[in-house]
Each structure stands twice: as C-alpha cells, then as structure tokens.
Amino acid sequence: MTAPIIEFDKVAKSFGALQVLRDLSFAVMPAEKVALIGPSGSGKTTILRILMTLDGINGGYVKVDGEHLWHMDRDGRLVPANERHLHKMRVKLGMVFQQFNLFPHMTVMENVTLAPVLTGRQKEPEADRRAMELLEMVGMADKAKYKPAQLSGGQKQRAAIARALALKPRIMLFDEITSALDPELVEEVLNVMHRLARETDMTMLLVTHEMSFAHDFADRVVFFDQGALVEEGPPEKIFKYPSEDRTKIFLRKIIAAGLRV
Numbered sequence: 001m002t003a004p005i006i007e008f009d010k011v012a013k014s015f016g017a018l019q020v021l022r023d024l025s026f027a028v029m030p031a032e033k034v035a036l037i038g039p040s041g042s043g044k045t046t047i048l049r050i051l052m053t054l055d056g057i058n059g060g061y062v063k064v065d066g067e068h069l070w071h072m073d074r075d076g077r078l079v080p081a082n083e084r085h086l087h088k089m090r091v092k093l094g095m096v097f098q099q100f101n102l103f104p105h106m107t108v109m110e111n112v113t114l115a116p117v118l119t120g121r122q123k124e125p126e127a128d129r130r131a132m133e134l135l136e137m138v139g140m141a142d143k144a145k146y147k148p149a150q151l152s153g154g155q156k157q158r159a160a161i162a163r164a165l166a167l168k169p170r171i172m173l174f175d176e177i178t179s180a181l182d183p184e185l186v187e188e189v190l191n192v193m194h195r196l197a198r199e200t201d202m203t204m205l206l207v208t209h210e211m212s213f214a215h216d217f218a219d220r221v222v223f224f225d226q227g228a229l230v231e232e233g234p235p236e237k238i239f240k241y242p243s244e245d246r247t248k249i250f251l252r253k254i255i256a257a258g259l260r261v
Contacts (some may be wrong), residue, residue, distance in 0.1 A: 005030045005065055005171060005203050006051065012059035013046055013227075020046045022227040023060065030170075031201045035214035035235070038224035039250060044207040048173045051205075052095050053086045065092055065170060091119075094169035098176045100156040102148040102163070108135065109144040112163045121167065134162040138192045154185030158192055171203045172196070178210055186210070193217060211254055215239050223247045 004027035013021040020043045028034050036044040049055040050062060053069070061078075062069040071078040072085045081089075102111050112131040116122035122130065135141045138158040148156055157177055164172060174193070178186045190213050197204065197217055208214050214221055214235065221238040223231045223246075231244040242248050 002030060003066055004028060004063075005032075006205075007063040008047070008060065009062070010060040011050070011057050011062060013043070013050065013055065014058050020227050021057075024227070024229060025060075026222065026229055026232070028203060028205065030203055033197050033204045033217060033219045034206070035218035035221045036205060036207045036224060037209070037211070037214060037221060037238075037250075038230075042224040043227040044224055045175050048095060048175050048205065048207060051093055051171070051173060053090055064089055091121075091167060092169060093171045093173060094164035094167060095173040095175065096157070096160050096164050096177050098180050100148070100153075100160045100180075102156055102160060104148050107145050107147055108140060108151070108159045108162075111148075111159060112166050115163070116166050119167070127166070130166060131162070134165050135159075137165075137195065138162050139188070152185060153181045154188045157181065157189045161189075161192055161196075169202070171205070174204070174206045174208075176207055176209065178208070178213075190217075209254075211239065211251075223250065225250070 006028040008024050008026050011021055011024045012019070036047065038044055046055060050057055051064065051069070057070050061071060067089065068078065069089050070081050072081045106114065109131055112134060113124070113127040116127040116130065117124055132141060132144065135144055138161055140155060140158050140162060143151060143155060151159065178189055181189065190210070194217065196202070206214065206217065218235050220232060221235050222229060223238060225246050231238065231242060231247045238247065239251065242251060
C-alpha cells in the first residue's frame with residue numbers, strides 16, 4: 001500500500017493553558033483532497049500552521065512525505081529539529097492564507113516569482129515563464145503587472161494561489177481562503193480550486209466553512225471539535241448521514257444559518 005504523505009501521531013498542542021489539539025492522530029494519502037470542518041477554535045487552522053512549521057507541537061510526532069517534521073534523527077534517536085531540517089521540510093508544502101499576504105509594493109508577477117528566485121530554485125527567465133503559466137491557470141495573466149491595491153479581493157486570492165504554487169509543492173494547504181471575500185467574489189476562487197483538484201495530483205488540505213464546496217471538492221471530510229477528530233468519511237456520508245451527535249449538531253447549525261450542504 002502507498003504510505004501516507006501526512007501523518008499526525010498523538011499530536012498535542014497548547015497555547016498557554018489552552019489545549020488546542022488533544023492526542024490527534026490522522027493521516028492523508030498522496031493526491032488526496034481533504035476538507036477540515038468544525039466550529040471556530042476546534043484546531044483546524046493549527047493543523048495547517050504546524051505543517052507549515054509556523055507553530056510547534058507539545059507532544060507526539062508529525063511526518064511529511066515519510067520524514068519527521070518536528071524531529072530529526074541523530075545517532076539513531078529522535079531529537080528536536082533544527083532550522084536546517086525545518087527549511088528542508090518546509091519546501092514540500094505551500095499555503096494560502098485568509099488575508100492574501102501579498103507584498104503591496106510588488107506587482108503580481110513579482111510576488112509570484114520572488115520565492116523561486118530568492119531560494120535559488122529557479123533562474124529569473126524560468127521563474128517568469130512559470131509565473132505566467134500559473135497566472136494563466138488562475139485567470140490572472142492580464143493582471144501580471146498590477147499591484148495588489150489595483151485588484152479585487154478575489155483577484156488577490158487567486159494571485160496568492162499562484163504564488164503558493166510557484167515553488168511546486170507536493171502539498172497545498174488552504175486556510176479559509178474565501179472568508180475575507182465578498183460573496184460575489186467567492187465563486188471565482190472556488191472555480192480555481194476545482195480546477196486545481198481536477199488537473200493536478202497535489203495533496204490538498206482545505207479548512208473551510210463553505211460546506212457545499214467541501215462536499216463537491218473533497219475526497220474525504222474530517223470533522224473536528226475541541227481539538228479532537230470526531231468523525232471522518234466521504235462527503236456524502238458526513239453531510240447526509242453523520243453518525244456522531246456533535247457532527248449532527250454542527251451541521252444543523254450550519255443549515256439553520258442558511259448555508260447549503
């Protein structure tokens with residue numbers, strides 16, 4: 001059998017007295033599209049931040065592509081990872097945040113090409129070619145010379161997706177990427193996500209409150225509550241036939257709020 005590309009093994013994470021993850025264990029297979037759902041504060045975004053090495057862990061182990069993320073081998077035993085190891089692991093992943101995080105003084109093209117050139121992974125001509133291919137993919141080729149202030153929220157988010165793809169990550173992480181957008185701009189970003197899911201073999205983890213999109217996009221939906229995995233399964237099962245009371249209550253509240261599943 002194919003080995004998981006992401007593994008959490010009894011991972012614990014706290015911020016002071018607040019325990020965010022409680023002995024969390026779950027795995028993601030290569031090329032799998034997984035939607036993480038649950039109430040605010042349930043630990044979903046923390047999972048993505050741990051994978052991007054933005055937040056450390058207090059217990060357990062995380063593996064990415066068969067290697068420990070927050071630990072490394074030294075003389076046959078696991079020790080905390082140093083910055084060199086974290087950097088090596090970090091390039092396997094790309095992340096798109098809620099708030100775009102584009103550099104305002106740079107054009108869209110410069111935002112997309114910056115990391116590949118700075119890291120030495122691509123020369124400028126190659127980075128420029130790759131950037132235009134990606135901007136074409138997300139429908140932003142005609143905005144390559146624009147600066148972020150000249151773009152709509154949906155356009156900024158599509159540019160941020162192209163930037164994250166520029167380093168050719170094996171795993172893409174998306175954190176509530178439509179939550180900062182006006183409703184009429186959400187669809188253009190979700191269309192890009194559908195295209196990525198159809199046309200690439202990247203592993204994709206998506207934190208979202210867009211239940212209808214999670215239903216259509218994901219191979220598997222994972223419901224979290226209070227830092228623990230409560231229930232997981234194919235979208236049809238989770239949304240139509242949930243087995244856990246906490247999942248049923250959450251989905252009832254979503255439907256009552258007028259969000260379609």
